[in-house]
Amino acid sequence: MKYIDLPEGRELDIITIGRIAVDFNPSPEEGFGPLKNVVKFERYIGGSTVNTAIGTNRHGLKIGMIAKISDDQLGDFAIELLKNEKNIDTSHVTRAENGEKIGLTFTEMKSESESSILMYRNQAADLALSVEDIDYNYIKKAKAILVSGTALAESPSREAVLKAISFAKRAKTKIIFDVDFRDYNWKNDDEISIYYSIVAQESDIIMGSRKEFDLTERLLVDNKLSDDESAKYWFNEGVELLVIKHGKEGSNAYTKNGESYSIKPFPVKARKGFGGGDGYASAFLYALFNDYDIIDCLEMASAQAAMMIRSNSSSDLPNTEEVKKFIKQTKEQYGDMVARGDK
Numbered sequence: 001m002k003y004i005d006l007p008e009g010r011e012l013d014i015i016t017i018g019r020i021a022v023d024f025n026p027s028p029e030e031g032f033g034p035l036k037n038v039v040k041f042e043r044y045i046g047g048s049t050v051n052t053a054i055g056t057n058r059h060g061l062k063i064g065m066i067a068k069i070s071d072d073q074l075g076d077f078a079i080e081l082l083k084n085e086k087n088i089d090t091s092h093v094t095r096a097e098n099g100e101k102i103g104l105t106f107t108e109m110k111s112e113s114e115s116s117i118l119m120y121r122n123q124a125a126d127l128a129l130s131v132e133d134i135d136y137n138y139i140k141k142a143k144a145i146l147v148s149g150t151a152l153a154e155s156p157s158r159e160a161v162l163k164a165i166s167f168a169k170r171a172k173t174k175i176i177f178d179v180d181f182r183d184y185n186w187k188n189d190d191e192i193s194i195y196y197s198i199v200a201q202e203s204d205i206i207m208g209s210r211k212e213f214d215l216t217e218r219l220l221v222d223n224k225l226s227d228d229e230s231a232k233y234w235f236n237e238g239v240e241l242l243v244i245k246h247g248k249e250g251s252n253a254y255t256k257n258g259e260s261y262s263i264k265p266f267p268v269k270a271r272k273g274f275g276g277g278d279g280y281a282s283a284f285l286y287a288l289f290n291d292y293d294i295i296d297c298l299e300m301a302s303a304q305a306a307m308m309i310r311s312n313s314s315s316d317l318p319n320t321e322e323v324k325k326f327i328k329q330t331k332e333q334y335g336d337m338v339a340r341g342d343k
Contacts, residue, residue, distance in 0.1 A: 010140075019047035019067070019148060021045075022078065022102055023045070027040040035106060051279075061286060105117050112269065139164060205239070262298075
């Protein structure tokens with residue numbers, strides 16, 4: 001079923017705008033334990049935006065990227081990996097010119113239920129994205145742009161994002177806002193709410209956790225909203241589709257025709273407590289762009305999120321057949337309604 005009218009005849013399905021980083025995760029042989037004790041790491045490309053680009057691409061969507069990376073060996077690592085992905089256009093991934101470095105993330109995996117990240121983002125290359133990097137003719141090649149909230153944390157990146165949104169409106173390119181809150185680089189909650197709400201009010205699809213919606217809405221409403229109230233508020237602002245995530249409690253989706261749907265997480269043995277959101281977004285957008293029913297979009301999203309939670313990497317994303325195989329096997333073990341929730 002079609003829930004959003006995408007422009008036809010476009011060369012690209014989605015252009016992602018935002019962070020490319022490098023992750024260092026403890027090797028599986030390290031087991032669980034404090035980061036200070038880890039000797040061996042595995043290196044991956046990282047950052048929610050690039051992970052979503054890779055994930056949607058592996059589902060068969062044609063992806064473009066607008067991003068800034070460092071002009072050094074780690075920038076080389078990132079761009080070469082992306083060029084090896086089929087159907088990811090990297091023509092608008094450019095090098096930082098003033099010594100900015102690609103962000104580094106070290107992950108700590110203490111147990112199946114306890115993990116954290118240590119980030120190095122001073123003078124981060126991704127936040128050096130500028131208005132000069134935004135090209136109208138490129139934006140109009142895509143059915144949609146996907147904006148990450150992380151890209152709004154500092155100038156000049158935030159102005160670049162706002163310019164891209166203006167161009168998307170002009171080109172009738174749909175705008176997807178993945179709120180993607182990270183507390184680093186932000187100065188205060190007011191700043192977060194101001195820029196999140198500006199982008200949300202221009203978006204066609206908003207995806208985020210309950211906490212992220214609360215941050216977005218905090219200057220707009222008197223009291224915190226429920227999911228149903230958030231849906232009503234944002235539909236009045238012109239948004240067409242909302243996804244609100246609740247971690248281990250599952251997630252809810254709302255369509256502008258008044259329908260709502262729920263899904264629960266798929267049961268897995270976790271390796272880490274993060275990375276699921278990128279898999280979730282990848283599978284949900286693939287299914288949405290291929291006219292799946294919303295409940296099936298949610299099921300694909302929840303399944304891929306679970307697959308990423310059990311993986312040592314956040315960028316080793318599965319393809320469509322692998323996700324469907326995981327769903328089939330899990331249902332055979334736990335029953336057909338393993339993740340289906342009731343609203």
